[in-house]
Amino acid sequence: LVEEQLARVERMKNDTGAVDYSKLDQIIIGCCGGDGIGPAITAEAERVLRAVLKDDVASGKIIFKQIDGLTIENRIAANKAIPDDVLAELKACDIILKGPTTTPSKGDGPNIESANVAMRRELDLFANVRPVAVPEEGIDWTFFRENTEGEYALGSKGIALDADMSFDFKVTTTQGTERIARQAFEFARKNGKKRVAIITKANILKKTDGKFLELCYKVAKEYPEIEVDDWFVDIISANLINEKVRKNFEVFVLPNLYGDIITDEAAQIQGGVGTAGSANVGNKYAMFEAIHGSAPRMVETGREQYANPASMIKAAELLLRHIGYKDEADRVIAALKIANDTIKMTGRNDGATGAEFANCVIENL
């Protein structure tokens, strides 16, 4: 089965560059729960997708596929960030909804790379697109985080030279930078945005961020109608919370690690990392996820049914938009707003469960 699907997917994708979902007669949505609260909140988001897509699910146009194997236990057993069979299953889907995964990071744990980072690399999901909006404050930002290189390029393979000195590497390539810059400017053009801000620390990391800055400006020349300027990442972390200037920003393009830091801050402005979804997009595959972690402590204390699925439902909304279901995406957003305003989630048994939250979204679709 996996091989059959793989062949099918390869047939459709090989020569197109980017997938045109409207040309697919069938769309396979892979639901990959991950670790911790991941399976619980991913299941709730899947229920929302099934509800809003119910006619196309009934007709067989939309197919859901469960991918359960991306757990920390399996990854430790396989000694791989993504076990081979799981990677094959992921590649057999047209689009992926993924729950958070756990990465051992302490010196005493197994030394396994982040599954997120590995997936972004293996599926070449080079653009991490993170929208943040606070309409009442005039904030409508879209971040284009480069998603496969920079500080993340070597899959955590630095060098411990000796007991005294360790190195890690930041890598910036021409192709890697130009393609994320082009995504940002294309998005700006197609969505009537007036401005793109390039974020670097090119005064310090002159070779990598200097290259990133230069190439973004080069790509910008193809989009003369769009204003472009550049900022250092430190002052941007201040400007995002500076009410006098932050409304002026629209689209950001930034290297991997700065995107990681700055989008968490931005998500907090919107209400918390639990409110933000993230699109990981490449030319062949696309994966949608929450931007927060797997909250293992909630599971240890038996509270996973109280985990808030809002971020995964937000990810599902981005997924719908990506495969061309714009109205459905708008309906999910509207219903999500109602649920956020109505349902009180505390993460404990004095609040609602994730299922109750998702039910409220579904009732209001």
Added chain:
Amino acid sequence: LVEEQLARVERMKNDTGAVDYSKLDQIIIGCCGGDGIGPAITAEAERVLRAVLKDDVASGKIIFKQIDGLTIENRIAANKAIPDDVLAELKACDIILKGPTTTPSKGDGPNIESANVAMRRELDLFANVRPVAVPEEGIDWTFFRENTEGEYALGSKGIALDADMSFDFKVTTTQGTERIARQAFEFARKNGKKRVAIITKANILKKTDGKFLELCYKVAKEYPEIEVDDWFVDIISANLINEKVRKNFEVFVLPNLYGDIITDEAAQIQGGVGTAGSANVGNKYAMFEAIHGSAPRMVETGREQYANPASMIKAAELLLRHIGYKDEADRVIAALKIANDTIKMTGRNDGATGAEFANCVIENL
């Protein structure tokens, strides 16, 4: 003269490890204006220092020394981040007050390293201490930013492998990490702080940040009365603006670049990067500065007299505290608060000038 002072300074500093300012019969404060608005705001901060220290200035215990040569023009001419004569002058002071300097960062400009970064390295100012307080919100944070290594270690010397690929390096050493960790924990102990938070991205940069995390925990064992925990830098950028959790943080210890980013964000919470001063401290030297840039556009448009000297006065306050003038430091802080509440600075001629602002501080000392 320079040589005489150099000899004097070497005599006093060589065997002490850290300078004990109370043992000096004379303290030479170097005032180094820098670029852009730097000279203007540094001069105002010097006036405040002279006023609050007037008896010791009259008695000759405190001496001010002007160091004018750290300009972008001189640095380009010398093709050095700090021209040799300026470095010698800096080393002949006991303590330094420094205005912002300009770093050319665009590909088309001269390729000169940041003067800040070079000074931190040349004077081995390994601890960048940045306090941020918002008393009415219960915020009282002190950041211990490692100041000589990490992404800044190699003085912007990365590698452009070929036209396609560039590398920069992050370097973490045992000694470099242990000494900043020790500063943070010592500060916590001496100031009755209960908690230290270690900030890294050790799930990705396993060799460098992993080492940093491990060594901070090792140093923490010497301070069993202090609680310690660790956070990833992305979630910290969210937590700093999360009103539910941010009050719980007290002392932070973090690698160079994260300190750069996170302290700008923290300064904005306090009122803007223009409100924050920064102490750069080593075992032999200490340098105090604003955390913002040199605002060349203000100078180009002839507005430097309207630049707000609050950040440099804040730096002067930190300097006073460092050399043991605690009461004077408290008086500056109190007067600065009055000036902030009374004087309206707009950066334009519809606001007050920097001199008017400093006068208000001086009148209220």
